[in-house]
Structures are given as structure tokens and as C-alpha cells.
Amino acid sequence: MKELKIQPIKNGTVIDHITAGNAVKVLHILGIPTSSSSTVSVAMNVNSKYGKKDIVKVENRELDPYEVDKIALIAPKATINIIRDYEVAEKHRVKLPDEVIGIVRCSNPTCVSNSREPVKSRFIVLKKDPIQIKCYYCEREPEDIAERII
Amino acid sequence: MRMNFKGKDIISIKDFSKKEINYILTYGKKMLPYAKGEKYKDILKGKVLSTLFFEPSTRTRLSFESAMNRLGGRVIGFADPGATSQKKGESLADTIRMADSYSDVIAIRHPQEGAARLAAEFADVPVLNAGDGAGRHPTQCLLDLFTILTEKKKIEKNKVILLGDLKYGRTVHSLAYALSLYDVDLTFVSPGTLKMPREVIDECKRLGVEPTQTSSLEKAIKDADVLYVTRIQKERFPDAEEYNRVVGVYKIDNDLLKNAREDLIVMHPLPRVTEIDPGVDKTPYALYFKQAFNGVPVRMALLSLVTGGEL
Numbered sequence: 001m002k003e004l005k006i007q008p009i010k011n012g013t014v015i016d017h018i019t020a021g022n023a024v025k026v027l028h029i030l031g032i033p034t035s036s037s038s039t040v041s042v043a044m045n046v047n048s049k050y051g052k053k054d055i056v057k058v059e060n061r062e063l064d065p066y067e068v069d070k071i072a073l074i075a076p077k078a079t080i081n082i083i084r085d086y087e088v089a090e091k092h093r094v095k096l097p098d099e100v101i102g103i104v105r106c107s108n109p110t111c112v113s114n115s116r117e118p119v120k121s122r123f124i125v126l127k128k129d130p131i132q133i134k135c136y137y138c139e140r141e142p143e144d145i146a147e148r149i150i
Numbered sequence: 151m152r153m154n155f156k157g158k159d160i161i162s163i164k165d166f167s168k169k170e171i172n173y174i175l176t177y178g179k180k181m182l183p184y185a186k187g188e189k190y191k192d193i194l195k196g197k198v199l200s201t202l203f204f205e206p207s208t209r210t211r212l213s214f215e216s217a218m219n220r221l222g223g224r225v226i227g228f229a230d231p232g233a234t235s236q237k238k239g240e241s242l243a244d245t246i247r248m249a250d251s252y253s254d255v256i257a258i259r260h261p262q263e264g265a266a267r268l269a270a271e272f273a274d275v276p277v278l279n280a281g282d283g284a285g286r287h288p289t290q291c292l293l294d295l296f297t298i299l300t301e302k303k304k305i306e307k308n309k310v311i312l313l314g315d316l317k318y319g320r321t322v323h324s325l326a327y328a329l330s331l332y333d334v335d336l337t338f339v340s341p342g343t344l345k346m347p348r349e350v351i352d353e354c355k356r357l358g359v360e361p362t363q364t365s366s367l368e369k370a371i372k373d374a375d376v377l378y379v380t381r382i383q384k385e386r387f388p389d390a391e392e393y394n395r396v397v398g399v400y401k402i403d404n405d406l407l408k409n410a411r412e413d414l415i416v417m418h419p420l421p422r423v424t425e426i427d428p429g430v431d432k433t434p435y436a437l438y439f440k441q442a443f444n445g446v447p448v449r450m451a452l453l454s455l456v457t458g459g460e461l
Contacts, residue, residue, distance in 0.1 A: 110283050112264040117243050119268060137264025138285050139162065141349055 023054035155455035181447035192222025201227030213445035291324035314380035330357035403427035
């Protein structure tokens with residue numbers, strides 16, 4: 001019998017197919033666990049038929065799939081599964097929004113969004129595959145997005 | 151067809167379609183006799199322009215002020231941020247909120263890229279970007295296009311060389327993009343360390359223009375219609391050694407121009423240091439002082455359009 005590395009959850013959200021190694025950044029983007037008192041389990045480098053992946057399980061909390069879309073920046077293949085009574089009640093594949101606010105720091109050190117002005121970083125999504133984003137303020141296009149998560 | 155620009159911010163040339171750019175340039179032509187003082191109409195009477203210059207400027211600030219005055223408007227502002235509350239730690243956002251309540255239109259120059267876009271977020275009145283760091287300078291771009299249009303009668307099909315600091319130069323980034331809207335033949339000439347950034351070249355290609363890149367000016371100049379020279383900007387270099395290696399690599403003088411076509415025009419956003427020999431100034435090639443004057447009719451057109459006080 002196949003051994004389960006993480007126990008199934010009764011109710012909550014499972015984020016599956018996260019790019020291997022990025023689970024902690026995904027939690028950071030979603031503000032978990034600081035924004036939540038739910039039990040959170042993380043599995044990293046899990047073998048799957050598509051290679052290694054990370055998985056995050058948040059118990060007793062249904063994340064809004066559209067709120068979770070922003071993780072598509074670093075985990076474009078992730079799926080959001082809403083679990084109710086051990087069953088997958090809803091399944092949603094992340095879809096990058098047209099604008100990403102307050103998640104990525106601009107790679108330009110002299111961009112006004114990196115100063116002490118009362119604004120959040122803001123990026124326009126130019127292309128979704130491969131992901132290409134442009135700073136709303138200085139128009140710089142960062143290449144190493146995963147390294148620039150705030 | 152009449153276009154409505156009232157209340158619009160002028161932050162990046164990329165915010166405008168070719169149609170809109172053409173409209174502004176055509177309107178700029180109408181402003182020429184008013185810019186020269188041959189005609190007068192106070193269409194901006196009662197309007198106040200704030201000029202917030204957090205970085206040094208001669209032409210941009212003076213031509214904005216001249217443009218406003220020539221149309222009967224008034225100007226408030228500063229050219230030395232050391233004499234403002236910024237010195238006490240005030241944020242740009244707060245300074246903008248103040249200027250917004252004191253005036254009908256704001257022109258801002260700031261050392262940080264994206265500052266004008268931020269200003270536009272905090273101001274209800276229109277904001278004109280007068281240069282943000284190494285970023286954008288759309289009014290310069292428009293006056294450059296205006297100069298080519300008025301001298302060559304059209305922008306399309308000209309062979310244009312952009313020369314010098316193509317890496318840090320804000321005017322050449324905007325200009326390369328804008329010229330690509332017009333199907334020109336673009337050549338970028340620079341030292342190897344100051345090449346045009348990849349994203350600018352990609353943008354030109356996306357618009358259907360395949361720029362030629364070279365470090366040899368002598369070869370490129372032979373059949374050029376426009377030579378756009380830029381200063382190697384010491385203030386943009388992260389280290390002095392890199393600057394010293396490239397300063398003075400290109401020099402435009404009458405010897406070099408012997409190889410050029412008779413109707414070549416030499417442009418420069420100014421200030422120049424050593425890149426154009428003063429001996430060129432009195433030749434028919436030299437367009438840079440007229441180009442600087444063209445800042446007045448173009449900025450008159452913009453001020454008039456965004457405040458709704460049209461001719």
C-alpha cells in the first residue's frame with residue numbers, strides 16, 4: 001500500500017503542484033500563518049508523475065481561490081483544492097492576475113517604489129507564459145521574480 | 151479630429167498612441183508663432199503651473215516656464231529641493247498633495263525613476279513628467295519628434311542614429327520607442343559598455359523596427375538623415391572608472407561631418423560637454439539649439455491641452 005506522507009485533511013484548502021522549493025514563499029505571499037490560526041502542513045520535494053513538487057495544506061480554512069491567484073508568480077502550475085469532509089469540493093488552477101500589488105520588490109534600486117513613499121510595489125503582467133512583469137512606476141522588467149518576493 | 155487631453159497626465163511616451171502623438175505635434179506647430187512671441191493669446195490666463203525640480207535643469211524648466219508665461223499663465227515652484235520641506239524629511243507624496251492644491255498643473259523632475267507616476271497618483275491636477283531619474287522624459291521625446299518632423303517634413307523613413315550613452319540615457323530610450331512607431335531606420339552607436347538595454351531593443355522589434363547596433367560612427371554616418379548625440383552622463387555612472395573609460399570616445403566635428411550627407415541634422419538634448427565640437431555650431435548641420443527652442447511650442451501645446459485652454 002502507498003504510504004501517505006501527509007495525512008488528508010477533513011476541511012480546508014490544499015495547494016498542490018507548487019514548484020518544488022517554493023512552498024515557504026507561497027506561505028509568505030499568502031500571509032500564512034500570521035493571518036491565520038489554522039494548522040498548516042508543508043511537504044517539500046514530493047515525488048509526482050511530473051517530477052518534484054511542494055504541497056501546502058491549511059486546515060479548517062477555505063482560501064479564496066482568486067486571492068491565491070497571486071502565487072502564480074512563483075508557482076504557475078499550482079492548483080487550489082477546497083476540501084469538505086475529506087472530499088475535493090472545488091478545484092481551481094491558479095491564474096495570474098493582470099496586476100500584482102505589494103508582492104514583488106522592484107529590481108531597480110532607484111525606483112520610487114523602493115523609497116519611503118506611502119505606496120506598495122505594483123507590477124503590470126505583460127505575459128503569463130513565460131511570466132513577464134513590468135514595474136508600474138519605473139517600467140523595469142525584473143527577471144528573477146522569485147528572488148524579489150517581499 | 152479633435153482629441154480631448156484635458157486632465158491627462160503626461161508620464162511616459164508609451165502612454166500615447168501614434169495618433170495622439172501626431173495630434174500633439176500638429177498642435178505644437180500651431181503654437182510656433184506664439185512661442186516666438188510673434189502672436190499672443192492668453193488662453194491660460196488664471197492658471198498656475200507648479201514646477202517641482204528636484205534635480206538640476208536649464209532648458210526643461212525654463213521652457214516650461216516660458217511656455218506657461220507665453221500663454222498668459224503663472225508659474226510657482228522651486229529648482230533647489232534643498233530649500234523645501236523635503237530637506238526636513240517630507241515625502242514626495244506630501245509635497246505633491248501641496249502643489250496639487252496650489253496649482254492647476256504640475257511639472258516634476260525627480261532623481262528617482264517612477265516619481266512622476268507616483269506624483270500622478272497623489273495629484274488631481276494633471277502631472278507632466280519633466281524627467282524621472284534614468285527613466286522617462288516624454289516632453290523631451292515629443293520635442294525631438296517635433297524637430298525631426300519640422301526639419302524633415304516627415305518622421306517616417308528617415309535613417310536615424312542614436313549615439314553615445316544608450317544605457318543610462320533616458321531621452322534615447324523614449325526616443326527609440328517613439329521612432330519605432332514611425333517605421334524609421336534605426337542605428338544605435340555606443341561603446342560596448344553603454345549599449346541600448348535589451349528591453350528597449352525588444353520593444354523596437356515588437357513595433358516592427360530592427361535596429362542596427364554598431365560602435366563605428368564613421369560607417370553609420372554616411373547615409374544618415376538624423377544624428378542624435380547624447381552626453382556620457384557622469385552622474386548616472388555607479389563607478390568613476392567605468393565613466394573614465396568611455397568619456398570622449400565619440401566626438402562630432404567638421405572632419406567627421408565631411409563624410410555625411412548635406413541634409414544631415416545633428417541633434418542633442420543638451421547640455422553637451424565635449425561630444426560636439428563648437429566648430430559645428432555654425433554649420434547647417436547643427437540643429438540642437440533650435441531643438442531646445444522647440445521645447446517651448448511643444449510644452450505650450452501640452453500645457454494647453456491638459457488644462458483645457460485650447461487655441
